[in-house]
Amino acid sequence: MAYRATGRRQSEPIAKELKVLLVEDSRTYALALSRRLEAELRLPIVVCQSLNELHEVVTENRAAYTMAVVDLNLPDAPRGEAIDFTVQRGIPTIVHTASYDLETRNRIMERDVIDYVPKDSAFTLETVVATAKRALANRQTRILIVDDTAATRKLLAHMLKVQQYQVIEVGSGDEALSVLEDNPDIRLVVSDYYMPAMDGYELTRRLRRQFASNRLRVIGVSSSNDRMVSVGFLKAGANDFISMPFIPEELQCRIASNVETLEQIELLHNLASRDALTGLFNRRHFFESAGRLIEEAQAKNLTSAVAILDIDDFKQLNDSHGHDFGDQALAKVARYLAQSVEGSGHLLARIGGEEFAILFPGLSAKEAMRLSDHIRLDISHEILLVDDRQITLTVSIGVAEIGGQGSLDQYLVAADRALYTAKHEGRNCVRVAP
Incomplete structure (x- = not known):
């Protein structure tokens, strides 16, 4: 060797x-x-x-x-x-x-x-x-093939599987809509034009009513010699069109181009919605997403709660140890918070300075307070090393329950007042707005 x-x-x-x-x-x-x-x-x-x-x-x-x-x-x-x-x-x-x-x-x-x-x-x-990186990345991308001809479906699926994509096959537009409902992670649909009951144009129009182009890409395919077929697909909302029989390299490049477009859109969205220092969602994303999550909980007759968390004595720590230490402290608290809410459905964001906000959809103030106190206690056990000195971080948290009336701003103000009470009563504690 x-x-x-x-x-x-x-x-x-x-x-x-x-x-x-x-x-x-x-x-x-x-x-x-x-x-x-x-x-x-x-x-x-x-x-x-x-x-x-x-x-x-x-x-x-x-x-x-x-x-x-x-x-x-x-x-x-x-x-x-x-x-x-x-x-x-x-x-x-x-x-x-x-x-x-x-x-x-x-x-x-x-x-x-x-x-x-x-x-x-x-x-x-x-x-x-670049080709190797693309192939590895393709393994995370799911593609739906819609064609009533089994042989064509199998051929196209095989070609895409060789490119390392995850592929799902269906034989009709109705099946496609059902599969998309059950598999929201599908990123691209490849649809034939000639299909009974629902042709490719109608499927594309219905997909566009449900999914924006930055969420789901649609590529039309057809063996027809009529060049207006491609026009029909594009007018219906498709992002691309490929004629059959396929030239493998053309299929590969067009699929890859559409997947890369989705990735670039996602990257830009992350840059716009993430805090550069901590990697958490920023204030803008928090306000854009919180309303929807609250409404979804209310539709199930559930209350929600919001918490504001603040690092204790942060300005003093910054003045004593420098801004690099302050950045380390923010990053460490952010990492722990991210681990605490991972997979929970809670919305976490850095909303400014040393302040973080957590939305607890579907939880009462009492339940949110209990979770917040676990977070507070665990952070108090975390240690930062500065010039061989061990620095303990603590946080104060204010919680407010979100009822059926009032704006998110009002509840954040209530949580902020509860946070002020926690600071006034000695810090490193959680208080709930009355």
């Missing part, structure tokens, strides 16, 4: 590692690419220089490899035998090749590979790394 750039952390058991195979006979190129892959994917890279070495490492533990980047031509595998070896063993494979022409392309695409990258530019390393 040539060398292994595994980078395993000592605390991780070897059997639990997922590795990436790099099969390349050029030592210089393999070293450069393995370093880039390991840095970007944060996975250990196992490098082989021949088909013989590939046999050796995969036989040891086939299940350990989550992906392979394989050179098309090796000294002992001149016709792509290494690609066949990884694909046949169920290892998702990216091909890179020094020679590229139509015949080579056809040889590669006969196999079920994720993609191929020619070694013909200064950006080859970047392209291979």
